[in-house]
Amino acid sequence: MQSEKGDAVKVDPKRFLADLHQLRSFGASGIGKGVVRPAYSQADMDARAWLMERFEAAGLRAAVDAMGNTFGLAEGESLLMGSHSDSQPEGGWLDGALGVIAALEVARAAKEAGGPAISVVSFQDEEGRFGVTTGSAVWSGQMNLAQADGLTDHAGVPLAQARRAMAGMVTGEVDPGRFSGFVELHIEQGPTLDRSGEQIGVVTDIVGIRDMKITFEGQQNHAGTTPMHLRRDAFQAVSAFNTALNDRFRNVVTPTTVWTIGHVTLHPNASSIVPGRARFSMQWRDGDSERLDRMEGIIRETALQVADDMGLTLDYGPMLGLEPVAMDPRLRGALEQGAARVAPGLWRNMPSGALHDATNVSRLMPVAMLFVPSINGISHAFEEDTDEVDLVAGLEVLAHAAAALDQTSTR
Ligand code: GLV
Numbered sequence: 001m002q003s004e005k006g007d008a009v010k011v012d013p014k015r016f017l018a019d020l021h022q023l024r025s026f027g028a029s030g031i032g033k034g035v036v037r038p039a040y041s042q043a044d045m046d047a048r049a050w051l052m053e054r055f056e057a058a059g060l061r062a063a064v065d066a067m068g069n070t071f072g073l074a075e076g077e078s079l080l081m082g083s084h085s086d087s088q089p090e091g092g093w094l095d096g097a098l099g100v101i102a103a104l105e106v107a108r109a110a111k112e113a114g115g116p117a118i119s120v121v122s123f124q125d126e127e128g129r130f131g132v133t134t135g136s137a138v139w140s141g142q143m144n145l146a147q148a149d150g151l152t153d154h155a156g157v158p159l160a161q162a163r164r165a166m167a168g169m170v171t172g173e174v175d176p177g178r179f180s181g182f183v184e185l186h187i188e189q190g191p192t193l194d195r196s197g198e199q200i201g202v203v204t205d206i207v208g209i210r211d212m213k214i215t216f217e218g219q220q221n222h223a224g225t226t227p228m229h230l231r232r233d234a235f236q237a238v239s240a241f242n243t244a245l246n247d248r249f250r251n252v253v254t255p256t257t258v259w260t261i262g263h264v265t266l267h268p269n270a271s272s273i274v275p276g277r278a279r280f281s282m283q284w285r286d287g288d289s290e291r292l293d294r295m296e297g298i299i300r301e302t303a304l305q306v307a308d309d310m311g312l313t314l315d316y317g318p319m320l321g322l323e324p325v326a327m328d329p330r331l332r333g334a335l336e337q338g339a340a341r342v343a344p345g346l347w348r349n350m351p352s353g354a355l356h357d358a359t360n361v362s363r364l365m366p367v368a369m370l371f372v373p374s375i376n377g378i379s380h381a382f383e384e385d386t387d388e389v390d391l392v393a394g395l396e397v398l399a400h401a402a403a404a405l406d407q408t409s410t411r
């Protein structure tokens with residue numbers, strides 16, 4: 001019999017945890033529970049092939065689009081749930097994986113109960129090997145496939161080439177029109193819930209992001225014979241840029257604004273050579289689009305000034321970004337009701353400082369998100385973890401929301 005509105009879909013926590021651990025085995029790093037499963041790596045593709053089997057076993061139709069976004073489709077109109085199963089180059093076992101496997105369990109349990117109709121997705125390259133949430137960006141129309149194909153990873157591999165490895169798995173495009181909304185469960189990836197001892201965060205908004213690569217080009221030279229005043233050292237430029245930027249941001253940023261230089265390549269990267277070229281990632285995030293734009297202006301002015309002062313040339317890669325997004329009130333309300341039932345007094349509303357596929361999907365349909373705590377607030381690291389009781393609490397809130405949002409329920 002179909003679940004009634006207000007009653008959760010009856011999920012099986014043991015089966016959910018077993019699948020979550022099984023997904024971890026694809027790309028297990030051997031250090032703690034960490035994984036190495038970047039988009040289009042063999043581990044990522046093996047995990048997606050396994051997910052397709054699990055979807056079919058749950059009575060869903062497995063589908064993979066040209067980007068590698070991997071779906072388990074219910075018949076007719078359905079609510080979409082999920083996240084991503086690719087990881088950072090050094091990633092935790094729950095970032096993305098939790099939302100995919102919790103969605104699988106809710107969809108499977110709902111199917112067994114005769115409804116509601118729930119579909120599952122694992123988006124491709126959420127972690128931005130090539131851009132910013134690339135798979136859902138293409139699926140949502142934020143970016144077209146030709147633009148995505150032109151993106152390269154830090155090693156210079158074009159996305160067009162990387163996704164060829166998945167070509168044999170592609171079944172065709174998946175029409176977003178078949179879904180009534182999207183709900184994503186995720187770990188918080190920050191310290192708020194862990195510190196407060198709460199179990200559930202219902203997301204209000206997701207911050208915006210800007211991300212681009214910057215290159216300083218100077219003169220490669222001998223590190224012993226080139227006097228300091230004659231050098232055009234690309235690393236010195238990065239260092240001067242970073243110091244000046246931190247200073248100039250001071251009057252613009254708020255305590256929640258963040259900015260990161262996370263990847264630097266020096267050429268030729270040798271101890272006895274003055275580096276001739278430095279290419280680095282510049283990423284910044286905030287809940288206010290105008291502030292993001294002002295920060296971009298400061299970044300460009302600062303880089304230009306450093307390049308001029310030091311006699312270097314300056315070049316920018318494509319500017320990638322997503323605007324801040326508010327969650328849909330109806331879907332969010334269903335999560336709040338579920339949180340109040342599953343974790344009375346132990347949940348809160350909160351913004352997301354991390355980026356999620358839900359931002360892109362909000363272009364297509366109503367979206368909402370919920371968080372469970374990250375132990376010590378650690379994520380994007382092998383140490384990432386969450387207590388099992390909190391993982392199951394997240395699953396149960398999702399199961400409540402699935403029943404509450406069921407359009408066909410009689411109650
Ligand atoms: C996604 O993982 C992000 O960087 O926020």
Ligand code: MN
Pocket residue numbers: 084095096126186
């Ligand atoms: Mn994630």
Ligand code: MN
Pocket residue numbers: 088095127380
């Ligand atoms: Mn992540």
